[in-house]
Amino acid sequence: MQRHGARRIGSQIEMGVKRSHPFCSATSLPWHHELSKDHQIFRHLLEACKLSSDIRTATETHTRIIRFGYGTHPSLVASLISAYAHCDRLNLAYKVVDQVFNWTVNLVALNKTLHSFIKSRDSELARKVFDKMPDRDVVTWNSMIGGYVDNGRFEEALRLFTMMLTSNVVPDKFTFASVMPGCAKLGSLPLAQWLHQLMIDMRIEVNYILVAAMIDMYSKCGGIEAAKSIFERVQRDDVSIWNSMINGLAIHGFALDAIAVFSKMDFEDITPDAITFLGVLSACSHSGLVKEGRHYFNLMKSRYSIEPQHEHYGSFVDLLGRAGLLEEAYAVITSMPIEPDVIVWRAYLSACRTHKNPKMGEVAIAHISRLRSGDYVLLSNTYCSQQQWDNAQRVREMMKKHGVSKKKGISWFEWGGRFHRFKSGDRSHPETEPIYKVLGGLIERAKAEGFVPKRELVMMDVSEEEKEENLCYHSEKLALAFGILKTGPGTEIRISKNLRICDDCHNWFSLVSRMLNRVILVRDRIRFHRFEGGLCSCGDYW
């Protein structure tokens, strides 16, 4: 079988060299020896192909390697795969794997190979390589888990992590540094606590990377108290630890605390960096602290000599725009020393939507070259906010013409160790009947309390979660109903959503928190909302 595979690859690249079967002689060579000095040239050649994405030279080199009988040398195989993967020829890379895996004994080379597949962002193929590996050490597991996290496959990463725990390989600090960001993305507090406890039980030596990751994880999982207490207890000798804390406070809407932490850096002799300021600016932005935001934006350059990057300008424009200072925001954009990019224009576009200015929204749109679904949605919503239905219709047609579809809104609630996901108007959950019954009851009660759905949003055909059923069955409402169904009175309900919570749902959640006298914590795409007694921690400013 392997011979057949070898011939297939060979025939693509041999270019007339057909004297002997390349792999026959290859297998008998002693691969535990280092590559001879003469043959090191192949490695350098492949390295060059990789850097210049030169697939032609790569295949030619491959041919030569086979001809010289080095077709299965672990170090060359790793280089070949890495070069192919880099040239976006994963199929060729995988063929090499298929042919030589059983001969290759050098685990370091195998791990390098796996890494090539992971870096090429095809986690399915990487997993196939992982499964094929005759031997796996801690690096193997760590790479694969990290690969899943990098590719947004967080649950898969956690699943692999639990598999690792039952294997004969013991997790190390690298494992946790990979798995914690995955947990942060999922937003599961129970998982975060479990990982934390595991690290203690396994006596993982914590360094600043792990501390920063842990503070970040707790913050993003809604455990801001735990994040704060860790921050208080540890040695805070690296800026990333401070960044995690500042950003954590920012996403929970504790802008003043974030600023307080920032001020404390001075006393502990930690110099803020570009990321610190992103955290501080976003804290100000989401709490409407315009004056403070301006101050810190200027401070980064004047005192710390940090030149603001696109992200900083984006955040600053967001801060001004959110507060309704559209003209000042525009002036900032036009006087930027660097070319404004889509980040900045999208922030501005969003402000135009918030403050119902379709005219300037069009200006922003004109500066965004490759429009994404969200851009159309924003523009259309801006028109709708001014009752310009014709224009909104035009945008809708543009979307259709360009084959752009809206990004699906998904909300989830963790229950029984599983993530129960809901789409808008979803009826696929096994407990759909009781969920809709709970939701229906709540809607009735809300109506009785005088709750009026936002007409503006109902009218919008391009609303992000538009459905025949209208906004009553938005994903976050379904997730909430499920949470109410599953938990006892008085307990806090935590919900996550991949988009921003919609205006109508935000009002409705406030009301429900008062009606049921329960705390509801919603993590949307960029921040937390804590509803209690009819009020939200964001102060309806988001």
Next chain:
DNA sequence: ATAGGGTTAG
């Protein structure tokens, strides 16, 4: 050979 914090909009 594997690791952290930020990254517009909806």
